[in-house]
Amino acid sequence: MNHRHTFLAVMVFMVTAMTDAAFGETLYVSAKSAQLRSGKTSLDPVVASLKTGDALEVVKRDDRWVQVKTAKGVTGWIYSGNVSESKPAGGDNELAALGKGFRRTEASGVTASAGARGLDKASESYANRAGITQQHRDAVDRMTANKIAEDDIQAFLKAGRLGEYAE
């Protein structure tokens, strides 16, 4: 069994080495999408559209806004609620993807369909075994499929003077 222990030690080292390290004043876009603007209000023109995980170099901070420079060299202001100091791990960070990769060896041909209409095969099977009614299955199915457009969320924030629309 020694080689199994050696293997585990190598994997632990590898996983440690994969951990991201942030250097200097770097922020990451934490919102699904965010606008970089020429000034510190939501009324200022958009100079770049950003997405989750984009790295930004901090130029200066001013209350709830941060002046940053993108990887492409564009400088502008972003609402501080849209950035975080750590890179978003997201749906699957490297470590979880690694675990999935290995588990997948045992799971050939198995796919999940969460996000589409219809319950996952495994959830459906669970529902059968647990005696979940069709009405409750439909409720979770509708909940899974429920989407709200980004524009609607932005309009909601704007109407409430929230987020970057705060006065």
Added chain:
Amino acid sequence: MLNRSSRGLFAVGLVLLATAGLTGCAEIQKAAEGAARGSGNERLAKTIHGSGTLIGGLLPIGYEEEQTIGQAIALQVVARYGGVYDQPDLTRYVNLVGRSVALTCDRADIDYRFAILNHDSINAFAAPAGYIFVTRGLLKTVKNEAELAAVLGHEIGHVTKKHILDVIQRSKQIAGVAETGLAYANKNPDAFKNVIDGAVKKLLDEGLDQGKELESDRLGVIFASRVGYDPTAYETFLDRLRTLKGDDRAFFKTHPDFSNRLSAVRSTISEQKLKATGILLADRFSRSSNEAL
């Protein structure tokens, strides 16, 4: 002990497995297994195969599997709490508040969905992969949008910190189960049911560790504040709950006492320098909820 050629082949296997890990590609693990088998070393092939299963069990649960687990737990939450309250406008409003808060949480790139449970008790639950529930009773207790935002922020905190997945991961390790999620569920549906039922029992009956609840209280107030809601609204809400739940033993079985929660929230507001913005949006909350509740 391995002989020299086996050791060499094992080293090659390790390199291949390391590459497999970095690329997330299990095919390379298969290749290493095949190479060992091809050289006539069945024992080494089995070791490489077994290592994959073992590592898969110890590493965190991936998002695809998290969705399966979350959906199965959500089914049970809906079944146990009287089904979903069928009020499309109110449900959309709760989703708008929740998704606004989720936009600025520390795990903003997954889908969060919110539903109202048709139940009079005052409670809220979060299942993995962003399945979040509030009861009709809780909505009746909330007085403004800032309070709701912090409550939903608390539940989003459970998802960002993967609290339920942590419980499943630990129970799996204790039970010596190497797999879960898709492969596990399809090959061992009864065992998968046990995993889900165990998680549901923890979520609905026993409650999460107090440390996890307090961590989510802190996160809830931080996430809501990032959007611009007044963080002190959560203090007011918890204080109201303390009055309402003063002698409710069932509630305290699943939650830390209110003095600890209030103290966690107050220290977070002070340490994080969260601004009292005065944004409560009581009118918008009343307009959206009054007729529907």
